[in-house]
Amino acid sequence: MKKLFIATALLSTSLLTPLYAADYIIDTKGAHASINFNTKHMGFSVLTGRFNTFNGSFSYDEANIAASKIKVTIDTTSIDSNHAERDKHLRSDDFLSAGKFGTATFTSTTVEDKGNGKLAIKGDFTLHGITKSIVIDAIKIGEGSDPWGGYRLGFSGTTQIAMGDFGFKMDFGKVNLNLYIEGIRQ
């Protein structure tokens, strides 16, 4: 009886929508998050790829969106464009210099509520040892309890960077970054 009471209490707590700023860890363990990139291939088509290894956390408060924060750390050596030779080249000094700059980070500075679940997340993006301010246009996808006793909140985000801004030796212009981030509330 006592056990049932505790279980019910725990379950009902987890079902409640938080009324305070909550901290979330991005679910990279269950791979319910991805950091993808795409860039034009000589104007013929679009090449896509992703970073397989990253981690991050964010805090989000529906009542005070401007107080939200996010930090993501990407392992640049985990770049995957589905071609081992190209990935080796992308990790080389022509692009990421992944041996020297093994991580890229994004740390938000300000979050602006654009209404209707839309956010403009401004922050410092460090890639190839160079830090630039970028804006990620994010959309809240959904939140709620999962069937396994956790509470999840997810966003999508897009931004565009120029290879030249980050000092790549080979510069193929603009790269679009698309993120899907699902956080588990702590």
Next chain:
Amino acid sequence: MWKNSETAYGLVTKAIHWLTVVMVFGLFAVGFWMVDLTYYSPWYKTAPHWHKSVGIILLIITSLRLLWRWVNVSPLPISSHSNSVKKASKIAHLVIYVLLFVLMISGYLISTADDRAIDVFNWFSIPALGELFDKQADISGFIHQYVAYILVALSILHGAAAVKHHVIDKDETLKRMIR
């Protein structure tokens, strides 16, 4: 004539030896040059394709060479050579063989890390074994680059030693591989 004897190299051994010389230095030159090609170079795709094709053919030739060496007698060392020279040249030859295989296998492992086969001149293709270990393309690439430098340096030393025997010692060493 075709086969080796105890005093002379046969035609097959000599042909493979000199073909290997041309292929190794050709592969080295192309490899050294092609890694710095720009994306928009017309050679950007062709040079690596030919490099890989020739490399696979060299792997096949070198495997057959070992087989030929095994079923055949090897000429005895030249009697005027000192024991240390005999020993040193034997070790050098062994190391060259080992480096050749390490070089060719590491090259194969770079290109096949993602299960892609290697096309040999659009003639036939060598299937991939997939990713056998973590960071395969990067580790194999590192080995491929530095073993290539060592092999070329050792090959030059090997050639210089033969010339030294010909010019200074005036013995049969170089002539045996030419005549």
